[in-house]
Each structure stands twice: as C-alpha cells, then as structure tokens.
Amino acid sequence: SYRNIDDDFDTDNGFNGNVQFGLIIRDALLADQCTCSTSEGFESDNDASGTGASPKTSAVFSNITVVGPYRGSTSNSIDTKFKRALRIRRNSSISVFNSIFTDFPTGLHVDGTASESNAISDNLEFRSNVLAGMGANLQVNSGSTFDINSYFVNGANTSFPSTSSVMFVNPYPVDFLNADYRLQSGSTLLSGADFSNPKLGNQFVNVRDINTSSVANVYPNPVKDQLTIEFVSEDAKTIDAVIYDITGKAVHQFLISAIPGSNRIMIEAGELSNGMYLLNMNNESLSGNTRFIVARD
Numbered sequence: 001s002y003r004n005i006d007d008d009f010d011t012d013n014g015f016n017g018n019v020q021f022g023l024i025i026r027d028a029l030l031a032d033q034c035t036c037s038t039s040e041g042f043e044s045d046n047d048a049s050g051t052g053a054s055p056k057t058s059a060v061f062s063n064i065t066v067v068g069p070y071r072g073s074t075s076n077s078i079d080t081k082f083k084r085a086l087r088i089r090r091n092s093s094i095s096v097f098n099s100i101f102t103d104f105p106t107g108l109h110v111d112g113t114a115s116e117s118n119a120i121s122d123n124l125e126f127r128s129n130v131l132a133g134m135g136a137n138l139q140v141n142s143g144s145t146f147d148i149n150s151y152f153v154n155g156a157n158t159s160f161p162s163t164s165s166v167m168f169v170n171p172y173p174v175d176f177l178n179a180d181y182r183l184q185s186g187s188t189l190l191s192g193a194d195f196s197n198p199k200l201g202n203q204f205v206n207v208r209d210i211n212t213s214s215v216a217n218v219y220p221n222p223v224k225d226q227l228t229i230e231f232v233s234e235d236a237k238t239i240d241a242v243i244y245d246i247t248g249k250a251v252h253q254f255l256i257s258a259i260p261g262s263n264r265i266m267i268e269a270g271e272l273s274n275g276m277y278l279l280n281m282n283n284e285s286l287s288g289n290t291r292f293i294v295a296r297d
Helices: 113-120 148-154 207-212
Strands: 009-011 018-025 039-044 060-067 082-089 095-097 100-102 106-111 130-132 136-139 158-160 168-170 180-183 217-219 226-233 238-245 250-257 261-268 275-282 287-294
Touching: 009 018, 039 060, 082 100, 106 113, 106 148, 136 148, 217 287, 250 261
Parallel strands: 009 039, 018 060, 039 082, 060 095, 060 100, 082 106, 100 130, 106 136, 130 158
Antiparallel strands: 168 180, 217 226, 226 261, 238 250, 238 275, 275 287
C-alpha cells in the first residue's frame, strides 16, 4: 500500500483471510481529509456497529512492514489526520505477528471494550511485533481498565524510541525513489520471529524455512543478464524448472538434464523485468525453491 490516503490494511464485515509479506509506505502530506475519518495503517472492525455477527473479522497478518508518516523523526511535520499504526476496534478479532510498525503518532490502539475482551481471550493476538519511532506506543480509550502494557509485553513485542534502531537499509529517500525496506545485516530484528502460534498453522511461511529450502546456488544475485545455477543431483534424471514472478505467475519454464553430482547451467535473464523471482526445481529426488533478483541500471 503506497502513499495511500485513508487506511491501508482495512478489514471488516467478516474478513478472515491470511496476509503475509505486506508493505505499507505513508507520505507525511497525504492523509484523509474527510471529517468522518482519520488515517491509520491498520483499521479493523467486525462491522460498522461492532456487533458479534458471524463470520467474525478475524484475519491473521504476519511479516508486515509499516513505514509511517514521521519518516524517521517525531519532530517532522505530518498531516494532523494521521493517528495510529493500528486501530483495532468494534469487536474485531484480527491478529498480527512478526511485523514492524514505525513512524506514527500512536502505535497500537485497542479501541473499545469488545475488542479489549477479544484481546483478553486471545481471539485478538498481537505477538512478536516491533513498534519504533512512535509518538506514543500504546493507547486505550479514556476510562478503560484494560492493561494494554501487560498485553504488549506478554506478547513478546518490542518497542524502540527511534526507527533507526530497526536498521532499514534505505527507508526515507527523497521523493520515495530507490527505497529499500530490507534490514541491514546488524539489525536485531533479523531474529526473533515466532511461527509457533496455532493461528499461523502451516498457512504462513517461516522466512528461515525459505532460506534453508534452497536447492541451488544462483549468481550473480542480483543478476542483470545471465544467471548461473549450481546444484547437486543424486542421479541423471530430468528436472522440471519454473521461474515465478512475485505475483506467483510462471514466467519461464525449462528442463534441466542433470548428471549425478555437481551441476552448473546458465540461463538468460535478459527478458525478465526488474524484480524478485523464485526458481522452483523439482523431480523425484530433488524439490525446492531459490530466490533471486533481477536488477538493471
């Protein structure tokens, strides 16, 4: 969700899907000017009246990165309509895991007694997340007795006063060009994700599992024109190979005639557009994926 106006990931009316690997980027000068609304990263309702109607809004999110309007400093000027990285209200039961939220006036707002009850009963879970560079990390409504601080700490969540502690590669370039929201090698956030919660089940991919399932070494990575693929095969059987783009579309299919032991082939990548790709290789004795990036000047 890029430089949106109102809310970015807005869930209601029974949405209960699974969302992983999302990115939100906000512009300090672009916010919803309607008098009936404010601008949030996440906003979630069960329905407009906060009833307990089924199906309940109970989506599960993991590995979401949210770069808010402050862009590195709470002293930066932003539109006054910006309010919260997450506003979970009106009996919502969404859950968020393993995600990074930065640069909003407020981080997490559990809004109203119904959503607070969902949090207490673990229907609404917020675990293994990071809040950084917020004006304030946590919020409840006036008069609430919900202990949101304990809820936050007991969920193995972390907060940093400054977004610089996250160690993004290049999060705030001028005019939003050439941004890089990956983590630098020294970032503490490269570890600590937890995929053991039953709500994540086998519908979510542990990034470490992606890396360890790699069946080939590919280089150069990023590649401009020609990609070298090295792998080890147990036998002399044909391997089906497919390259998928980031949307899951197969963009190139080919066969590899493997020999026992070490193999090396080269393929042309010149027809692929800039972006991230997944190389899938599969036969009776070998199966897995390897990621690579195409990047040209």
